[in-house]
Amino acid sequence: MKIEGYDISEDIYQKIVGYIDEIKDLLSSDIWENIFVNLSKNEILIFWLLYLKKQVNMTEIADYIHVPLNTATGIVSRMEKDGLIERTRSSEDKRVVLIVQAEKGRQQFQKLFVKMLHYGTKIFDTFTDAEIELIFRIMDKVKAVLREDKLEETAPKKVRKITIE
Numbered sequence: 001m002k003i004e005g006y007d008i009s010e011d012i013y014q015k016i017v018g019y020i021d022e023i024k025d026l027l028s029s030d031i032w033e034n035i036f037v038n039l040s041k042n043e044i045l046i047f048w049l050l051y052l053k054k055q056v057n058m059t060e061i062a063d064y065i066h067v068p069l070n071t072a073t074g075i076v077s078r079m080e081k082d083g084l085i086e087r088t089r090s091s092e093d094k095r096v097v098l099i100v101q102a103e104k105g106r107q108q109f110q111k112l113f114v115k116m117l118h119y120g121t122k123i124f125d126t127f128t129d130a131e132i133e134l135i136f137r138i139m140d141k142v143k144a145v146l147r148e149d150k151l152e153e154t155a156p157k158k159v160r161k162i163t164i165e
Helices: 010-023 029-035 041-053 058-065 069-081 103-125 129-154
Strands: 085-089 097-101
Touching (some): 010 129, 041 058, 041 069, 041 097, 058 069, 058 097, 097 103
16 A cells, blocks of 8 residues: 555554554543644544544544533634634535544645654564564553553542541
């Protein structure tokens, strides 16, 4: 498969896309903001969702980024104001509003994605098939550790009972 001049196998491409999608909830907002300086984690995740699906409705966005619908609406409104995304009506059902990338957003995401592919391809080209398999096994372990940490963060805190006489 060729993306913006980079050769990448379909298998590797699908694995990388799958890993990015799986770890999206496991990385903190600080990490996302350091990777993409001028976008919030939720804005990046909306871009990613639109890359995967091309068009989505507000409920899909809210579910994907794990926020209430009114919060998702605010984020989408900001992105629309910045010219990154657009709201359109569904051709099948005019009552349904769909979110799609605007040209400015598509260009910004494409630059980011090409940059990530550039470095990813350069790195993966230096590995043997066995090393690539090992990398993906290691990434599975990293996901497991991040998932465990995430569960610990969201676990209810133990309440200490004090006996009062």
